Amino acid sequence: xxxxxxxxxxxxxxxxxxxxxxxxxxxxxxxxxxxxxxxxxxxxxxxxxxxxxxxxxxxxxxxxxxxxxxxxxxxxxxxxxxxxxxxxxxxxxxxxxxxxxxxxxxxxxxxxxxxxxxxxxxxxxxxxxxxxxxxxxxxxxxxxxxxxxxxxxxxxxxxxxxxxx
Numbered sequence: 001x002x003x004x005x006x007x008x009x010x011x012x013x014x015x016x017x018x019x020x021x022x023x024x025x026x027x028x029x030x031x032x033x034x035x036x037x038x039x040x041x042x043x044x045x046x047x048x049x050x051x052x053x054x055x056x057x058x059x060x061x062x063x064x065x066x067x068x069x070x071x072x073x074x075x076x077x078x079x080x081x082x083x084x085x086x087x088x089x090x091x092x093x094x095x096x097x098x099x100x101x102x103x104x105x106x107x108x109x110x111x112x113x114x115x116x117x118x119x120x121x122x123x124x125x126x127x128x129x130x131x132x133x134x135x136x137x138x139x140x141x142x143x144x145x146x147x148x149x150x151x152x153x154x155x156x157x158x159x160x161x162x163x164x165x
Contacts, residue, residue, distance in 0.1 A: 008149050012069055015062055015142055022059040026052050047123040054132050061139035068099065068146040086158065093154040100147040106140030 029048050036044025067073050075095070080088050114137060119129045 004149070004152075008069065008146070011142070011145055012066065015066055019059050019062050019066070022055045022062075026055050026059070029055075047121065050121050050123055057132070058135045058138070061135045062142065065139050065142040065146060068143055068150065071150070089154060089157045093151065093158065096147055096150045096154055100144065100151065103140045103143035103147055107137050107144065108140075110136030110140055 029052050032042060033044055033048035033052075036042045064073075080091075083091075110133065114130050114133045117130050117133055121127045121129055121132075
């Protein structure tokens, strides 16, 4: 299990670095666009808004996938304190299986949608519009990876073993 934890840690760190780079790019492009409106020698590219929105969509779904690993998503835990620990673990397992199913839907149907999409960004006629929709299957893939880890941890907890944190 320790070897798998190293794999999951590596995927987590890579995804986190990608999110940070996307945020930096968003800030730089937005800053350039805003300054370009008021400072004459700084360009205000016509493509900035579309690219910023695309980068934000990547960042949003990838950071949501990261939250799965940390169990940082909003959850209903109001009745957890009244239930036995085993029941809470079973509910966590059911929840993780449902999220895993959603991740597979995102991966499969998201990829099909990307492949069926045709056209280009209006402000960048050389860049295919498919890039706007790649975050869906990409997030589905990363969610699958992290949900498998969570499900294994849930099963270990149900078996009375402590999952590696």
